[in-house]
Amino acid sequence: MNRIWRYLSVFATIMILIVVLMGALVTNTGSQAGCGSSWPLCNGEMIPTEAQKHTIIEVSHRYVTGITGIAVVIQAVWVWFKWRSKETRILAVSSVFFLVLQALLGAAAVIWSQSSYVLALHFGISLLSFASVLLITIVVFEKTYWKTGRISFDLSKGVKWNFVLLGIYTYILVYSGAFVRHTDSSLGCTDFPRCNGEWIPPIVSRAGIQYLHRVLALILVIWLIGTLIYLLKKHKDIPLLSIGLLIAIIFVFLQALSGIFIIQTNMMLVFLLLHAFFVTCFFGILVGLTMVTLRKHTK
Template sequence: MDAQPLYDLSPALQLMALGVVVALGPLAWVWLRNRQASAARRLSALTLLTLFLTFDLVLFGAFTRLTDSGLGCPDWPGCYGQASPLGARAEITQAQAAMPTGPVTHGKAWIEMIHRYLASGVGVLILTLAAATWWLRRRGTGEQAAVLNPWWPTATLVWVCLQGAFGALTVTMKLFPAIVTLHLLGGLVLLALLCRQAVSYAQAKDGRAPLALPPALRAGLAAGFALLWLQIALGGWVSTNYAVLACAEFPACQGQWWPPMDFRQGFELWRELGKSGSGEHISFAALTAIHYAHRLAAYLVLAVLALLAWRLHGAGLRHQARWMAGLAALQLATGLSNVVLGWPLLAAVGHTGGAAALVVVFTWAWCESASSPLPLGEGGVRARGARPYPEGEGVRP
């Protein structure tokens, strides 16, 4: 059988049509449930639903990666030049017969293509949000004040197109670890963009302003968010390099507190899967370094999450604080399960879902808050060490 080209655009129009079909269900649901609502209210509902479906897409992307289905169809955007595995039955059967446990099987092909169908549907929904927001803003009606700045959904549309490009590179570069990790991070950025828009619509609907936080707490929230992104990147690097089982016990690793590790090779970013930059097979010490770096960073991140949840609860962001604390506990449980239970699929997907949910919660907390200066003391001078807010409450500007 001739080698399949990495890019085969012949089924592109069919895949775009399938994306429209996938998107029609959510669009019809929003329309039917909000028939009597204003156009701005419908946009708000569609944004929230798109956020939910994008979260589901991130979870299904993790499922695709963890079931080794990322190369279930070795070309892009279709499957052996077809819009579905049904049209590629002969090619998939031949590949599966040659390697029964290899990357191409009927089951893996369907998982990979369903992921692409879902991604296309989410792309259509984001395109709809961008187009509808611009259209409503240009109408100049009284609803205009309740409509989000159209540049946010436009930026989201640009970003989802970039995500599509990274999805293509994930296949054509044969699960290159740096590309797969960036694809995961890009999906979480998409969640943050949609969450920002959903919060803005909710604030406009309820007529509320962000809650003022002490500057130190606001800075701590930003620092915690930055640490979370770093930890997710480390976790993605663990997963894409299949380094989870390099340490199969806790709290020690390989019977030692500091096992043999090769950080230089482990964090050599631009290399093929399973290879070093020089083309040699990656060492077990490098995989151990990848795993242990993520584990050590997790101790710091969990401590920061616990502290932030406590402080945010006292400052008035109680819902966000409770979600943050609960998700931190979930991450600890699923992370430990991955290690001591041998990387079970449910725990692995749940660990990715917990990380994605934490990105949403941090974005929610950031958008629902604002920094406020210290109160003025006598003579208009800001007092040092003064408590700027009543006990347990933030101050709304």
């Protein structure tokens, strides 16, 4: 029976990742209005009769989200009653809450026009939904498969707070990236590393929005590398933490590389989707590391 629940958890995690990427596909292909202003129906129909590209993309996103929602709710209910710990119950509630919130924000964007500030929240909420499901999956494997059981480390408050602040800062960075896209600022800078031939472009402009996102990303890279160096020096006895952070940094560099290619290829769709994929993987790893560092260490 535990094997079935592990399969379900992996399925839910993969599906929520697909939902995030399909949301990026909807945004980057301009398919938000593929079903008109109708929700949950598509142009007033359950199955649209007109198979236009934007309609297919939008309605497919809705169907996949619905299937994913069923899997996430089943997973959440099971872990709620299976393990009555505070951690699992918080994660169970979070996974359902953020998935529903994500769907409601998407519905609101269809039915009513939304500002760029609100639209940029959608991707960030999607990441929180993915992270919640991923963390539940980690807990499921800890309790039913891994012989090591519950993962925890003996760390100082400073290290714990560092990971918490890294997570918060990353979320701000993700929001800035989504804001770049929803304000059509992806090509505000047409070169790299400079911006339109300048090191500091006018801040109140599309170039300024793009430039601010770059600066925030650079700060994150420096912060992550500094954290990794500290862990390698002070916590050589915890290789899992350093290896996890190294993998996270690799995803950050891949995300930056895909961002450069977005500019160089004039926003080719494959690089836009890779950009969303890499940041989702990075965020998931970082949140997973944050969870295990915050746990009370038990020998």
